[in-house]
Amino acid sequence: MSHPSERATLFTTPESIPVLDVTTEQLDRQNIVGFRNADTRARPFKLLRSQILRRVQEDGLKVLGVTSAAPNVGKTFVACNLAAALSRIADMAVILIDLDLHRPAVATRLSFDPDGLGIQDVLAGDAELDQVARRIGEERLVVVPGFRREVATGELLTSPRGEDLFERMHAVGRDTLVIVDMPPIFADDDAVIIAKHLDGYLLVAQDGKTTAKQLTETVRMLSPAPLVGSVLNRFRTQILVDEYGYGMSYGYGGYY
Template identity: 45%
Template sequence: MAEADLPLSSDAKMLTLSGLAVYTPPIREIRKHRIVGFDNRDARARPFNLLRTSFAKRIKEDGHRLIGITSATPAAGKSFLSMNLASSLARVVDEPVFLVDLDIRRASLADEIGLVPERGIDGFLDGSVDDLSTIGRRIDGTTLGIFPTIRRTRNTAELLAGERFAFMIEALRERSEAATILFDLPPAFASDDAMIILEQLDGYVLVVDSGKTTRRHVQDVLGMLQPTPCIGSILNRYRGGLGDSYGYGYGGPDYGRYYDHPEPEA
């Protein structure tokens, strides 16, 4: 597709929360996947309320808007944390918060809120969808907009390295009213997708799975993803001690199963 045919011309309309179709997540799905960030009365939301405060302060100080959330290893609870952080953050900021699913091989964010999308970010990247606003959903009663993807198991790197991905990031950065845009990314060692994506983002948060993610994993991720800055880390499933055996390798069985099974939550 020639540049002139791309749908992001200088007169392209703004991507606004009000321009997204409203979606009300079924209560049973919210409870099933333990999405507690929408409800400040839920005691389980407290860690995410604390996290959102430090997160919001950090990105404001650094002037960041587009932040990826990744992990070193599979099954670290990354998507669960992405959804809860985004929903919790959306309750306290004045401007909209957007959450974009770029873990195309898993496409789990829609499942977490019981959404069955007809089109997704993958469609925009392959040219079958021209308008990002037709992909996004505004969560009823909140300032959170979610942009799902539909699962693909092949050629994801080609989609993410293409011209349309760069134009999508430009649209989100320059023509979006959202003050903060979070991206649920693949684990760093599952494929090179996270490396490709982060070349165009402002920074990332690293989810560390207590007792499974090793010091070597963390060091290698930080090296791999340079020069994009890591603005912080989240220690997930912490039970009073790291318990790190330093014995996990990058080629273990979890990587072969990662795209076949749902991601465990925190």
């Protein structure tokens, strides 16, 4: 199988990235439904992916962040499922990078070995990206996981290795999208540092929990990074995407 990401320069030898075999059951248990084209639960992510795909094809979007005002609103849930759904588009490759350095969660969601190496080790100079990345089964999705380390995250992100990582993200081909699972805005300044290197970001809000004031403040803090869309995640009822006047809006319902 040929993967468009192999033309990317983020990895030195993309063709030899080890494969992580994850079963459908494991993905299901972690609410990862984006690979399931025929599943109704994947529908919101298929709608979201078509909007994002347009931005990739028409505006050359390459590096997309997923963030929120506060933790636990479903950022990782959205990032993983969107990455999965987009990787199912012919000729698209997706690279998902966990940059929520304090509370990395992508590895757990995708059933990585918890004793493995992650992006923190790459930023600290203890590992190379090619070593920590895994291709998910036969999918056109490559994941760079994170594992919690006692590190000064802001210093890592602004170090020469951090700068190099962001530069390489932008060197991927036009057929590749890098999705960055981010920390929330109000934790520390990591999200603001990351936002400087994004082509745009998705803002995840939780219905009944995230306030309008938090959203406006978030957009202000991340400026001038463009807000590409907002996702209103309704836990256990449905996932909706709504418009509040910025960028594009997504409208869909029926998740759970």
